[in-house]
Amino acid sequence: MTRNLPGFPYAQQAQIIRSNQRDLFHVSSLREQTENVARAWLGTRWLSRWDKEIDLLVKVLYYGLTVGRATQTLGEEYTGIWQHSAQTERVPSARIRVALILLPTLPGYLASKYGSAIPPGSLSQRLLRVLPTGLEILAEVNLAIFYLRGSYYTFIKRLLGIRYISSTAENPNSRPPSYSLLGILLMVRLVYRLVSYLRTLQSSDTAGEYRKTITDDSQETFVDDRPISLMLGPTNPDDDPVIPAEEDALTILQISEIPEEMRAGRSCTLCLEERTASCATECGHLFCWNCIYGWGREKVRTS
Numbered sequence: 001m002t003r004n005l006p007g008f009p010y011a012q013q014a015q016i017i018r019s020n021q022r023d024l025f026h027v028s029s030l031r032e033q034t035e036n037v038a039r040a041w042l043g044t045r046w047l048s049r050w051d052k053e054i055d056l057l058v059k060v061l062y063y064g065l066t067v068g069r070a071t072q073t074l075g076e077e078y079t080g081i082w083q084h085s086a087q088t089e090r091v092p093s094a095r096i097r098v099a100l101i102l103l104p105t106l107p108g109y110l111a112s113k114y115g116s117a118i119p120p121g122s123l124s125q126r127l128l129r130v131l132p133t134g135l136e137i138l139a140e141v142n143l144a145i146f147y148l149r150g151s152y153y154t155f156i157k158r159l160l161g162i163r164y165i166s167s168t169a170e171n172p173n174s175r176p177p178s179y180s181l182l183g184i185l186l187m188v189r190l191v192y193r194l195v196s197y198l199r200t201l202q203s204s205d206t207a208g209e210y211r212k213t214i215t216d217d218s219q220e221t222f223v224d225d226r227p228i229s230l231m232l233g234p235t236n237p238d239d240d241p242v243i244p245a246e247e248d249a250l251t252i253l254q255i256s257e258i259p260e261e262m263r264a265g266r267s268c269t270l271c272l273e274e275r276t277a278s279c280a281t282e283c284g285h286l287f288c289w290n291c292i293y294g295w296g297r298e299k300v301r302t303s
Contacts, residue, residue: 009170010163014177018075030062044270044271045273063100083100084162099156139154140189144186147183248277251278271291
């Protein structure tokens with residue numbers, strides 16, 4: 001007599017969403033604890049210089065010790081779901097698991113870390129500027145499809161054919177919550193963004209609003225005999241070595257002759273160390289040039 005063993009049902013949308021939220025919470029908590037330890041041992045300046053590497057390390061460790069070992073993440077364990085290959089009907093292979101770990105993390109790190117080293121105006125730089133927006137739109141399209149059909153929560157899992165199965169049997173007497181309305185709203189938002197983008201292209205072609213202005217050399221602005229274009233060039237100040245205050249060549253002060261109690265008041269509020277290449281903002285606060293410049297770059301990149 002042949003018996004058909006019951007199979008595991010596919011995970012419901014609510015389980016997948018809750019699992020992802022739980023994983024994001026644990027990754028954020030782990031990164032915060034790692035930053036606290038690094039700040040206490042190595043200082044704030046070191047932490048601000050290597051924050052991207054810490055973020056990458058935390059994500060690789062968290063997903064490497066779970067997905068990489070073919071076990072559940074904390075979020076998946078909380079909701080009782082497992083990753084399942086739709087092609088092989090088995091646990092994802094080692095190669096697929098490595099891709100699941102690196103594809104969502106490594107490209108963003110490389111772009112943010114080495115994007116400033118690409119020559120300005122080159123094809124690579126133009127592609128790098130468009131890439132984040134393109135990936136964001138692609139993720140929204142995938143999320144809208146997920147809310148409508150409930151198959152693949154991220155584009156990477158859709159690309160690799162990774163779905164979720166659940167250990168909880170389906171209850172025929174209850175109807176799972178529907179997220180179709182969220183999918184429709186996302187689609188409407190994407191259509192609105194497309195229409196706005198087409199209107200922007202049309203207005204830029206007719207009025208020339210987005211033409212680049214080439215600044216003449218005679219209009220160059222200098223600060224202490226240094227051109228602004230050089231100070232705001234593609235170099236990344238985070239890669240520069242830390243210079244002690246006594247070796248600061250951008251100040252006329254004799255740092256070694258300043259009393260210690262006065263030097264204690266010359267700290268930068270970003271790195272919490274003695275300022276080098278001091279600069280002042282419009283509000284009158286003083287910072288290290290590399291600190292405030294790096295902070296401004298991050299704000300522009302994330303806005």
